[in-house]
Amino acid sequence: MAFHEVRFPDDISRGARGGPERRTQIVELASGDEERNASWANSRRRYDVAYGIRRADDLAAVVAFFEARNGRLYGFRFKDWADWxxxxxxxxxxxxxxxxxxxxxxxxxxxxxxxxxxxxxxxxxxxxxxxxxxxxxxxxxxxxxxxxxxxxxxxxxxxxxxxxxxxxxxxxxxxDVPVRFDTDTLDVTLDLERLGSITSIPLLEIRR
Known part of the structure; x- marks a missing residue:
């Protein structure tokens, strides 16, 4: 697994959204009853770190981190402030x-x-x-x-x-949580005051 033992910036991850995701198949029977089956034995975490960007410097740090990881190519460490x-x-x-x-x-x-x-x-x-x-x-x-x-x-x-x-x-x-970027594109927006933002920066937990 291509992985860099480096952690995503803590001051930005602190404002991230996300948490565990599971995959469950639900079949509704003719009687209205349900049958539920777990497709995954273990959960997988998803995050969006765009919510942690508050300054232009934060934006620059994320872009540099993204480029150094080659987008989705290399995994990295992420501190989940809700569970660490x-x-x-x-x-x-x-x-x-x-x-x-x-x-x-x-x-x-x-x-x-x-x-x-x-x-x-x-x-x-x-x-x-x-x-x-x-x-x-x-x-x-x-x-x-x-x-x-x-x-x-x-x-x-x-x-x-x-x-x-x-x-x-x-x-x-x-x-830390081993994650990777779940996109190969960062859609950066700059306003008139040169303050930047990115609509979404999804991260996905890496499971071996």
Whole structure:
């Protein structure tokens, strides 16, 4: 996957609109009842960052970023200000936030994930782009100062030696969303005062 490990400007992404999208097929029967089937097992996020442009300098930064990514060709990191850490928005991430696996005495690699729970239902999201320096890890509830590393390009936590069988592996972190531009054209408008705007700048989450 063609990807640049660079983040879209935070001051512009803060004003973006968007969030998760799912694909559901709904068939209405002759009786008026419905049958619903999920076409996607996982959600995919869409954003429009045009809402974050407030100054001509913001516009110039977006155009430069777009050109450097060759439009839709290269993916990049995006901070979703509505969902960017392993805990609730009001809290600070801690090493016990998310369960990422259970030791079996042999496995040394564990994928970062985030669980979204409501009632008895839970959906687990794979986290592939943790923020450098933000990840903490705990084994059986005890934060680990060393003996592990994390690949911030994949979200995989690797231990120097396999955790013991039955122990819970947890992690806390901040993360970005891997996205790409969903257009190869930026429609820029300049008014009489040379203040620019772009009607829409769509971004689409990259799923592997």
């Amino acid at each position: 850490k392993s805990c609730a928005p009001s809290r600070t991430p801690s090493a016990t936030d998310q369960v990422i696996g259970t030791g079996d005495g042999a496995t040394t690699a564990f994928q970062l994930v985030k669980a979204y729970a409501s009632g008895a239902q839970t959906w687990t999201r794979t986290i592939t782009k943790p923020v450098v320096g933000s990840v903490t890890v705990a084994v059986d509830g005890v934060e680990q100062a060393g003996g592990w590393s994390v690949d911030t390009t994949t979200g995989i936590v690797s231990f120097d030696s396999a955790p013991a069988a039955g122990v819970s592996i947890t992690a806390g972190f901040e993360f």
